[in-house]
Amino acid sequence: MTNQRTSVPTTDLAGQVALVTGATSGLGRRFAEVLAAHGAKVVATGRRVERLDSLATEIDAAGGSCSPVQLDVTDSDQITNAVEHAESTFGPVTILVNCAGMPDAQHATKMSLDLIDNVFDTNLRAPYLLSCEVARRLIAHKLPGRIVNISSINAFTYVGGRGGALYSITKAGLNRLTESLAVEWARFDINVNGIAPGMFVSEMTDGMIERIGDVSRSFPRGRIGQPSQLDSTLLYLVSPESEFVTGTVIKVDDGQTPR
Numbered sequence: 001m002t003n004q005r006t007s008v009p010t011t012d013l014a015g016q017v018a019l020v021t022g023a024t025s026g027l028g029r030r031f032a033e034v035l036a037a038h039g040a041k042v043v044a045t046g047r048r049v050e051r052l053d054s055l056a057t058e059i060d061a062a063g064g065s066c067s068p069v070q071l072d073v074t075d076s077d078q079i080t081n082a083v084e085h086a087e088s089t090f091g092p093v094t095i096l097v098n099c100a101g102m103p104d105a106q107h108a109t110k111m112s113l114d115l116i117d118n119v120f121d122t123n124l125r126a127p128y129l130l131s132c133e134v135a136r137r138l139i140a141h142k143l144p145g146r147i148v149n150i151s152s153i154n155a156f157t158y159v160g161g162r163g164g165a166l167y168s169i170t171k172a173g174l175n176r177l178t179e180s181l182a183v184e185w186a187r188f189d190i191n192v193n194g195i196a197p198g199m200f201v202s203e204m205t206d207g208m209i210e211r212i213g214d215v216s217r218s219f220p221r222g223r224i225g226q227p228s229q230l231d232s233t234l235l236y237l238v239s240p241e242s243e244f245v246t247g248t249v250i251k252v253d254d255g256q257t258p259r
């Protein structure tokens with residue numbers, strides 16, 4: 001580790017191995033494509049295997065490398081196996097993008113215990129377990145790494161109170177996870193950061209718009225984001241340019257929410 005960089009800025013990710021959760025749709029799929037396009041070998045994960053296969057085919061056809069692995073992030077054995085698969089296929093995971101997530105979409109008093117457990121397990125327990133599994137191996141290999149947690153602007157604000165309190169709670173927990181693990185692993189050159197998106201086009205957002213209507217009209221710019229508008233933030237957080245940045249969650253929300 002050095003205090004000053006003298007190299008030319010680059011987003012060349014050749015030699016990096018990236019594991020992306022939630023790569024079957026929305027933001028995670030885009031993140032997998034972007035990392036592969038910049039040279040990382042990508043392990044794309046999610047529960048819907050046929051979608052993973054088509055993503056891998058697409059990435060391979062574009063000249064990248066992608067290995068699809070079915071992973072339900074609520075299953076700790078599957079987490080260990082996925083990281084093991086990544087390491088035996090491409091080498092140690094040096095970039096982890098914790099993107100898999102789920103909404104609760106219900107009022108707090110109306111949620112079943114199963115749904116409560118699922119939201120906690122998917123949005124908070126899984127990123128913790130995955131981060132530890134990846135970091136443990138990086139530390140053993142004496143390799144630097146980057147972890148990017150996909151939080152939400154709802155970690156900072158819960159507007160309207162029309163369902164989504166637990167989502168907000170788990171994303172706030174993910175921010176604290178980001179901050180705490182960044183401190184614990186700074187000495188190992190493992191940077192842990194987050195992105196807190198506002199509203200972007202995805203299946204999750206489609207469901208929300210169906211439920212509560214098109215809220216974008218109330219945003220200052222009257223629009224929601226395209227996943228590609230997160231490319232630069234992701235690339236920044238996994239590139240040498242951000243080597244001094246750790247324990248930070250970057251809000252990318254087009255000014256949709258109050259500060």
Ligand SMILES: NC(=O)c1ccc[n+]([C@@H]2O[C@H](COP(=O)([O-])OP(=O)(O)OC[C@H]3O[C@@H](n4cnc5c(N)ncnc54)[C@H](OP(=O)(O)O)[C@@H]3O)[C@@H](O)[C@H]2O)c1
Pocket residue numbers: 021022023024025026027028045046047048071072073074099100101102122150151152153196197198199200201202203204205
């Ligand atoms: N779109 C937005 O406006 C927005 C805003 C703020 C934050 N986010 C965050 O961005 C992330 C991606 O969301 P998205 O908007 O792209 O929604 P999406 O299109 O619904 O994608 C959700 C992804 O999570 C995966 N997933 C859910 N539960 C899983 C589980 N148990 N195991 C493995 N994978 C699981 C899904 O894969 P499978 O179903 O195939 O398993 C899917 O790939 C989430 O963490 C979300 O909270 C999104």
